Amino acid sequence: MGGESRSKAFTIEIVKKLKEYADAWKAEYGYWFSVYSTPSESLTDRFNRLDREKYGDIKDITDKEYYQNSFHYDVRKKVTPFEKLDFEMEYPEYCSGGFIHYCEYPKLTHNLKALEAVWDYAYDRVAYLGTNTPIDRCYECDFEGEFAPTAEGFKCPGCGNTNSETADVVKRTCGYLGNPMKRPMVHGRHEEITQRVKHLESSNE
Numbered sequence: 260m261g262g263e264s265r266s267k268a269f270t271i272e273i274v275k276k277l278k279e280y281a282d283a284w285k286a287e288y289g290y291w292f293s294v295y296s297t298p299s300e301s302l303t304d305r306f307n308r309l310d311r312e313k314y315g316d317i318k319d320i321t322d323k324e325y326y327q328n329s330f331h332y333d334v335r336k337k338v339t340p341f342e343k344l345d346f347e348m349e350y351p352e353y354c355s356g357g358f359i360h361y362c363e364y365p366k367l368t369h370n371l372k373a374l375e376a377v378w379d380y381a382y383d384r385v386a387y388l389g390t391n392t393p394i395d396r397c398y399e400c401d402f403e404g405e406f407a408p409t410a411e412g413f414k415c416p417g418c419g420n421t422n423s424e425t426a427d428v429v430k431r432t433c434g435y436l437g438n439p440m441k442r443p444m445v446h447g448r449h450e451e452i453t454q455r456v457k458h459l460e461s462s463n464e
């Protein structure tokens with residue numbers, strides 16, 4: 260078994276175990292416990308920070324300064340949307356408390372067929388799929404597309420604008436969409452978002 264499938268088998272074991280506990284508590288207490296694939300925004304930062312304090316910088320684990328939420332595929336790795344869905348689709352059966360899958364795209368207004376192909380593929384495989392495509396706007400220079408991440412936040416690639424009053428930046432924070440210029444994210448979440456690679460190529464940008 261390769262490294263990735265070994266790691267995955269291990270994580271499935273963990274999620275199964277969590278579900279066993281939830282089921283046992285359900286029987287014991289009569290309340291509906293379930294495993295929630297958390298989109299918690301601050302946890303991505305906090306758990307990593309606590310582990311770094313305890314274990315130091317471990318390459319590709321704590322030194323990223325974030326942990327990924329849920330069962331999401333490593334945001335830094337380049338895979339197709341189909342491969343990403345194939346990887347993630349085994350987890351939700353243990354996570355009835357809630358979950359989301361999502362794929363990252365460049366601006367695809369000229370290639371809606373590509374989006375359709377992913378949605379068709381996802382339809383019979385996953386229950387909830389988010390589509391992340393850039394819709395950032397600058398009201399200084401009329402730029403439309405994707406703002407560039409900086410150490411502190413985001414800036415317009417057209418004119419360098421970083422003023423939240425004259426720009427609109429929308430990112431999938433985890434499960435939900437957020438506006439990081441209006442409400443800045445915790446450090447770990449910002450790091451995670453800046454590491455995300457696209458799952459499809461843009462053909463004419």
Ligand SMILES: [Zn+2]
Binds near residue numbers: 400401415417418420
């Ligand atoms: Zn601009």
